[in-house]
Amino acid sequence: MVASKRNRVLAGMMLAIGFAALRSAPAAEVAAVLRAPDFKLSDQYGQSLSIQYPRESACVLIFADQRGSSQVEGWVRPxxxxxxxxxxxxxxxxxxSVPSALRTMIQGIFKKTIQFPVMLDWTGRVSRQHEYRGKAAAVVIVDPQGLILHRETGKAAVEALERCYEVLDGLVRTEDETPPTAPQDGPAVEQAQRQSRQNGAGGAVRQSDQAKK
Known part of the structure; x- marks a missing residue:
């Protein structure tokens, strides 16, 4: 009886710890290697904007419905x-969720209140394709080849931003890496090197003269 009771207590403690861990887990998702779809949407100014892969740079997509819209600026600015x-x-x-009859009015509100272009997903299809679940802002980081690398959901907390920085810094660093150029030889290069040395010496003399004055 004592052993059985002890086992039940231990099982209850383990369940409690498990639920506590779930509640305290950050709203971050290390995305599975999923390919983001190409898509095209119009913004509040009526301009057609598209996201296609592969592309030259990484892409950050910030999704929000009405309930998540107040969290967007906290992500965009930093x-x-x-x-x-x-x-x-x-x-x-x-x-x-916007009725068709109100779309023109909502588009006008976007135009008056938001300066930067926002893609308007009237049907929700693009949002669903990126597994956006609503009720909060969501950040999706996509590499230049179209692979979804990371997701964040909710407010732009310091820890959440740091996780995004870590992923994006790696992507930017990779894009910046270029193979070193081979050294060049020849009269033109030698002349440029001599001129550079002369300019450097002249600058040092001028600085010395100014110091004496």
Whole structure:
């Protein structure tokens, strides 16, 4: 009886620990190696925007419905500041709950309140293809070949941003790596080297003269 009771207590403790771990787990997903689909959507200005793979740079897709829209800026600002011009950052608004009769009005609100282009996913098809579940913002990191490498869901907490930085820094570093150029020989190179040495010596003399004055 005592052993049986002890086993039940231990089993209960293990279950409690398991549920506590689930509740405290961060809203991050190390994405399985899934290929992101090519897609095309119109933004609030009526311009057709497309995401296609392979592409020159990595891509960050930020999905949000109405409930997740308040979390988008917390992601966009730091990511844009850190990777401007090096990573494509695109917002996708999941609008499948908007009635057709209200689409023009909603598009106008986007146009008045958001300056940067936002892809309007009226049917929700593109969001579903990227496994967006709604009710919160979601960040999807895709490499230039179209492989989904990482996901985050919810607010842009410091830890969540750091996880994104780790993935994106690796992608940017890979893109920046280029094979070293072989050294060149010849009269033109020798002349340029002599000129460079002369300029350096002249600069040192001028600095010395200025110091004496």
């Amino acid at each position: 990511l844009y500041s850190r990777y401007q011009g090096r990573v494509t950052i695109s917002g996708v608004a999941e609008l499948s």
